[in-house]
Amino acid sequence: MNSQIASSQVSPEGHLLIGGVDSVALAKKYGTPLIVYDVGQIRQQIRKFKQVFEEEKTSYAVSYASKAFATIAMYQVAAEEGAYTDVVSAGELYTALKASFPMERVSFHGNNKSRAELEMAVKNHVGKIIIDNFYEIKLLKEVLQENDSHIKVMLRLTPGISAHTHEYDQTGQIDSKFGFDLNSGQAAKALQEVLAEPRMDMVGIHAHIGSQIFELNGFEMAAQKLMQIASSWREKYGYTAKIINVGGGFGIKYVSSDHPLKPEAFVKAIVETIKQEAAKNDYPLPEIDIEPGRSIVGPAGYNLYQVGSRKDVPGLKPYVTVDGGMGDNIRPALYQAEYETVLANNLKAKEEEHVRIAGKYCESGDLLSADAFLPKTKPGDILAMLDTGAYGYSMASNYNRNPRPAVVFAENGHAQVVVKRESLEDLVRLDQSYQED
Numbered sequence: 441m442n443s444q445i446a447s448s449q450v451s452p453e454g455h456l457l458i459g460g461v462d463s464v465a466l467a468k469k470y471g472t473p474l475i476v477y478d479v480g481q482i483r484q485q486i487r488k489f490k491q492v493f494e495e496e497k498t499s500y501a502v503s504y505a506s507k508a509f510a511t512i513a514m515y516q517v518a519a520e521e522g523a524y525t526d527v528v529s530a531g532e533l534y535t536a537l538k539a540s541f542p543m544e545r546v547s548f549h550g551n552n553k554s555r556a557e558l559e560m561a562v563k564n565h566v567g568k569i570i571i572d573n574f575y576e577i578k579l580l581k582e583v584l585q586e587n588d589s590h591i592k593v594m595l596r597l598t599p600g601i602s603a604h605t606h607e608y609d610q611t612g613q614i615d616s617k618f619g620f621d622l623n624s625g626q627a628a629k630a631l632q633e634v635l636a637e638p639r640m641d642m643v644g645i646h647a648h649i650g651s652q653i654f655e656l657n658g659f660e661m662a663a664q665k666l667m668q669i670a671s672s673w674r675e676k677y678g679y680t681a682k683i684i685n686v687g688g689g690f691g692i693k694y695v696s697s698d699h700p701l702k703p704e705a706f707v708k709a710i711v712e713t714i715k716q717e718a719a720k721n722d723y724p725l726p727e728i729d730i731e732p733g734r735s736i737v738g739p740a741g742y743n744l745y746q747v748g749s750r751k752d753v754p755g756l757k758p759y760v761t762v763d764g765g766m767g768d769n770i771r772p773a774l775y776q777a778e779y780e781t782v783l784a785n786n787l788k789a790k791e792e793e794h795v796r797i798a799g800k801y802c803e804s805g806d807l808l809s810a811d812a813f814l815p816k817t818k819p820g821d822i823l824a825m826l827d828t829g830a831y832g833y834s835m836a837s838n839y840n841r842n843p844r845p846a847v848v849f850a851e852n853g854h855a856q857v858v859v860k861r862e863s864l865e866d867l868v869r870l871d872q873s874y875q876e877d
């Protein structure tokens with residue numbers, strides 16, 4: 441049996457249990473493709489990130505990077521667990537508002553926030569705007585003046601550290617579309633501009649070095665670098681950063697060759713580095729913020745599919761086709777992301793063939809898995825892809841006019857639909873017919 445499945449997740453009939461609920465029964469009741477989250481696991485991850493901060497008695501914020509999965513129910517769970525959250529668009533902010541997420545715990549990120557988005561953030565009193573560029577400083581200044589308002593801001597910096605990860609996921613290196621560059625003096629100039637603006641309360645600095653990171657090293661370097669910048673700014677400009685935010689990017693296990701560290705290990709390394717740097721430079725210990733996205737929701741998510749057609753190709757791995765694909769999870773097609781898959785309706789069956797799991801979309805690249813080791817499957821079987829909770833549903837599309845799947849939250853043996861399946865009617869809801877004059 442797949443090593444990523446705990447024995448407690450196997451029902452007496454050999455079905456996969458998610459949050460104590462039979463996944464095969466869920467597939468039958470709500471249809472497939474279906475996205476199911478084990479809510480207990482989401483809570484657990486948030487608690488693990490918080491634990492070390494609590495033990496170390498440091499001021500902190502675990503800010504859930506909601507781009508990984510942004511729905512009303514998810515913001516509610518994050519709020520219940522005392523997490524903060526990052527949003528990157530009016531849509532995410534609107535969803536957080538609908539969830540009654542406490543606005544003072546929201547940070548607004550993004551490298552091209554529109555005036556309307558900044559206005560929405562200011563009017564709703566979000567906790568912080570994480571400023572990304574000079575244009576944004578100017579826009580925000582105007583918006584604050586027009587609304588006679590004040591807001592806390594941070595500066596996003598590109599610290600020149602690129603963590604060991606997939607190329608598309610790197611955002612901390614110098615040649616990045618995000619943030620202010622340090623070496624050219626951009627960051628110091630931004631600081632001066634923000635400090636000169638009485639409506640902006642400059643509370644700290646931020647860096648995000650990449651995604652799916654497995655080593656402590658990158659985070660230690662980023663934390664050290666941010667503390668060094670903070671110290672030099674204190675010396676040069678008399679400015680003391682109250683918050684150091686080292687971003688997200690904590691790696692998770694997708695396949696057996698991934699060996700992620702525990703959330704506690706990442707936090708410990710970050711806290712220790714910042715404490716050491718603070719002691720070394722006689723700097724007041726700042727609040728430490730982190731922004732995990734994938735690591736909070738990724739391992740808790742499962743995509744359930746029903747097996748349909750099969751194509752055998754002489755000498756090559758067969759294609760087993762399912763009723764979903766790149767519309768509900770674009771990551772394999774977009775950057776060859778890999779996942780493990782299990783036969784959810786018979787976990788005890790012995791794996792006996794390597795297959796390719798094809799999606800139903802009209803793209804040759806629509807392969808959910810290039811190599812899945814599975815028992816022999818038949819039409820109607822239910823496959824569960826594991827660890828699909830991050831950047832799956834949030835990047836879902838209606839390509840080929842397929843409705844997006846429903847999302848179910850399962851916890852303590854109970855399941856609840858938290859996002860309805862789109863209907864065919866939903867697909868044409870915004871369409872207008874065309875009449876020639």
Ligand code: PLP
Nearest residue numbers: 505648651688689731732733734
């Ligand atoms: N913070 C920022 C600024 C990001 O850009 C991202 C992801 O792109 C995250 C946090 C979350 O990263 P992850 O989901 O890998 O933890």
